[in-house]
Amino acid sequence: MKVTYFNHSGFLIETENKVLVFDYYSQGGRFDFFDPKNYVGKDIVFFVSHNHGDHFDTRIFQWAEQAAYVLSHDVKAESAFRGEILYVKAHETYHFHDMVIETLRSNDEGVAFAVEADGKTIYHAGDLNWWHWDGESKEFNDQIAQSYQEEIQRIKGRIFDVAFVPADLRLADKYCWATDYFMQEVGGAAVFPMHFWRRFDVCRMLKEKPYGDKIRNITEENQSFSL
Numbered sequence: 001m002k003v004t005y006f007n008h009s010g011f012l013i014e015t016e017n018k019v020l021v022f023d024y025y026s027q028g029g030r031f032d033f034f035d036p037k038n039y040v041g042k043d044i045v046f047f048v049s050h051n052h053g054d055h056f057d058t059r060i061f062q063w064a065e066q067a068a069y070v071l072s073h074d075v076k077a078e079s080a081f082r083g084e085i086l087y088v089k090a091h092e093t094y095h096f097h098d099m100v101i102e103t104l105r106s107n108d109e110g111v112a113f114a115v116e117a118d119g120k121t122i123y124h125a126g127d128l129n130w131w132h133w134d135g136e137s138k139e140f141n142d143q144i145a146q147s148y149q150e151e152i153q154r155i156k157g158r159i160f161d162v163a164f165v166p167a168d169l170r171l172a173d174k175y176c177w178a179t180d181y182f183m184q185e186v187g188g189a190a191v192f193p194m195h196f197w198r199r200f201d202v203c204r205m206l207k208e209k210p211y212g213d214k215i216r217n218i219t220e221e222n223q224s225f226s227l
């Protein structure tokens with residue numbers, strides 16, 4: 001399996017038969033790394049966790065002839081769009097393109113994904129995160145803690161082959177709470193930080209953790225990892 005970090009929360013996972021792209025985000029073409037010509041003969045599927053601009057990039061629809069789409073229900077393709085789309089909502093299980101796709105409810109917008117494809121298991125959090133903001137009310141932060149933990153408990157005990165978990169340094173020293181809890185209750189053989197707004201140093205910070213050997217050190221866009 002090969003994983004390529006595109007940008008922000010955007011990753012490509014290549015398995016024997018499939019190419020799965022999560023939360024593609026090109027920033028207006030600046031990080032437009034995907035090219036279907038590199039994956040001829042493979043089943044290409046785009047996943048979009050929710051409709052925010054840093055997760056949903058309408059450029060993905062230019063590849064409708066080569067790809068299929070798994071979109072959170074709050075994401076809308078243009079009405080003229082004729083590509084193959086599976087719309088998903090939280091707490092459901094779908095069978096699509098020989099994959100099993102389970103969804104969690106994001107405590108921001110849309111869903112998180114737990115996918116089994118080609119015998120590999122993949123977790124992509126979308127914006128499901130332990131959004132503890134220092135300036136927020138206790139009620140808000142308590143609610144965030146509860147909603148994050150409840151969702152992660154739904155996949156408790158699983159060890160994913162690859163997991164993508166937010167590590168956002170805007171949360172100050174709480175940036176790691178989502179990953180800490182994920183690694184305590186769930187787990188991943190390879191874990192990629194994401195949603196870090198080009199603060200690549202967050203990967204090195206997480207590598208200092210007790211689970212740091214599982215953390216992959218992303219240092220630039222369009223970087224590939226063989227797993």
Ligand SMILES: [Zn+2]
Nearest residue numbers: 052054055127
């Ligand atoms: Zn986001």
